[in-house]
Amino acid sequence: MTYTESNKQFRGMIPTDKARRGLPFVTMGAAFAWLAVLVYASSNSIVTLLVDIGRANPVAGRNAITFCNLLFLGSLISVLPMVAIFHRDWTREKLRRLSRHDWGILTVSAFLSSAVTPGLFFYALEHTTVTNVVLIGRIEPPLFLLATWLFLNEELNPWAMWAGLIALIGAVLMIGMRGNGALFRFGAGELATIAATLSFIASTIVTRVGLRGVPLGIFSIYRTVLGAVLYFLVAMYLFGPAHFQDLFAPVVLKWIWVYAIVVIVIGQFSWNLGLKYARSGDVSLATSFSPLAAILFAMLLVGEDPGPGLIPGGVIILIGIAVGQLGRHRNRQTRRRASNQAMEHESKLNFKGA
Numbered sequence: 001m002t003y004t005e006s007n008k009q010f011r012g013m014i015p016t017d018k019a020r021r022g023l024p025f026v027t028m029g030a031a032f033a034w035l036a037v038l039v040y041a042s043s044n045s046i047v048t049l050l051v052d053i054g055r056a057n058p059v060a061g062r063n064a065i066t067f068c069n070l071l072f073l074g075s076l077i078s079v080l081p082m083v084a085i086f087h088r089d090w091t092r093e094k095l096r097r098l099s100r101h102d103w104g105i106l107t108v109s110a111f112l113s114s115a116v117t118p119g120l121f122f123y124a125l126e127h128t129t130v131t132n133v134v135l136i137g138r139i140e141p142p143l144f145l146l147a148t149w150l151f152l153n154e155e156l157n158p159w160a161m162w163a164g165l166i167a168l169i170g171a172v173l174m175i176g177m178r179g180n181g182a183l184f185r186f187g188a189g190e191l192a193t194i195a196a197t198l199s200f201i202a203s204t205i206v207t208r209v210g211l212r213g214v215p216l217g218i219f220s221i222y223r224t225v226l227g228a229v230l231y232f233l234v235a236m237y238l239f240g241p242a243h244f245q246d247l248f249a250p251v252v253l254k255w256i257w258v259y260a261i262v263v264i265v266i267g268q269f270s271w272n273l274g275l276k277y278a279r280s281g282d283v284s285l286a287t288s289f290s291p292l293a294a295i296l297f298a299m300l301l302v303g304e305d306p307g308p309g310l311i312p313g314g315v316i317i318l319i320g321i322a323v324g325q326l327g328r329h330r331n332r333q334t335r336r337r338a339s340n341q342a343m344e345h346e347s348k349l350n351f352k353g354a
Contacts, residue, residue, distance in 0.1 A: 029277025030286070036270035037286040041293035043263045044130045045301040047122070050255050052302070057251050064246035067122035068235055070259055073247060075114065075228035077260040079221060081268055086217025094215055105210030106222055112203035114227020115234065120196035128189025130298040131174075131306050134291050136193040138164075138171040138317075140201065147201050152208060159327020163320045167291070170316030177309030284328060288321040 047070055054065025098106075124133050141164030148154040211219055235243050246252060274283060292314060298304040306313075 025277050026279060026282075029274055030279070030282040032270040033274030033278045033283045033286045036267055036274050037290050038293055039263060039267040039270060041290050042297040042301065043267070044121075044125055044133060044294060045297040046259060046263060048125055048130055048302050050259060051126075053255060054251060059246050059249045059251060062246060064249040064252050065255060066246075067126050068239075068243060069247050069252055070256065071118055071122050072228055072232055072235075072244065073252065073256050074259050074264060075118075075224055075231070077256070078264045078268070079224055081265055082217070082221050082224060085268075085272065086215075086220055089215040089217025090221070094218065098214065098218070102211065102214055105206060106214065106219065107226060109203055109207045109211065109219075110223040110226040111230050112199050112206065114223050115231040117196050117199040117203060118227075119231055119234075120192045120199060124189045124192035124196060126189070127192065128187060129304050130302060131295055131304050132190060133193050134294040134298070135171040135175055136190055137197055138168045138291060139194065140197045142168060143197070144201050144204065147205055148208075151205050157327065157331075159330065160324060163324030163327065166320030166323055167317045168320075170313040170320060171291070173316060174306060174309035174313030177313070178307040281325075281328065281332075285321075285325060288324060292317060 047067065050065050050070060051063065051067060054063040058064070121133065142161055145156060145161050145164065149156040207219075232244070274286075278286075295306055295310070295314075299306065
């Protein structure tokens with residue numbers, strides 16, 4: 001395969017040559033990637049802040065802005081920008097191509113990724129701090145790499161593994177330096193965070209195994225809508241019909257748009273533009289700073305104190321980020337050398353003589 005032929009496979013997923021010509025496109029993409037990462041890093045704090053606002057403005061003595069109301073109504077609102085972006089994927093021709101196996105995997109993925117995982121994360125935020133949720137969530141990168149190695153037979157990237165483990169050590173240090181046995185004190189919120197992380201990994205594995213041929217638009221919209229419905233039914237079964245009685249209370253409808261516009265609309269819009277125009281290295285660098293950004297937002301928005309371990313733990317997390325970036329740089333150099341050697345070999349084979 002020639003260089004030109006291989007590039008054709010990526011059209012539609014990366015910027016066109018016209019977009020690549022000017023530095024402003026790349027700069028704009030990197031800026032949107034950073035904006036998206038900052039928005040998503042602030043999401044847990046925004047949710048907690050909105051719940052606190054609901055607690056201060058009760059409806060008949062109840063907090064109407066509950067985690068369940070935010071999750072369910074926010075999921076429904078998130079469908080609107082998805083339909084605007086992906087409506088072209090919902091054609092009869094594309095829907096007919098999906099088999100029963102595809103729909104079954106879609107349903108399992110929707111239940112895990114759009115009902116179980118966010119439900120557990122919201123439950124965790126209800127029972128522990130945003131900082132704890134962020135720090136304990138650092139178990140995800142190394143566990144995800146191990147899962148893809150075990151279940152998908154993907155190559156285990158040692159640089160990425162070391163980066164994840166180093167960042168995890170930094171998170172453990174931040175928790176441990178709080179004292180009072182914080183490192184060994186696991187309550188409902190901490191356990192829910194671990195369960196949510198495992199559910200997220202499982203949903204990702206299921207998706208990557210069974211949905212490689214499913215259009216992104218069908219996957220995204222179906223997963224969100226069905227996940228919201230399943231979450232609603234499970235919550236109704238567990239907590240009773242009165243659980244969503246304040247779903248359309250004025251205070252909920254007033255503040256849900258903060259969550260919807262900031263986290264859903266701006267977050268998704270910025271992320272899509274970042275993926276379209278930014279270089280992969282810019283995107284990976286931005287996402288690497290997500291945990292530190294989330295901790296800073298927790299300090300600024302909800303007044304959480306990460307404790308004396310913020311600086312030493314943060315430094316270790318930064319070292320993990322540096323290791324990950326170094327590994328990506330080494331991998332790019334290795335692939336570039338291999339590509340150059342292949343092209344040299346091909347040119348020699350194609351040489352016809354004088």
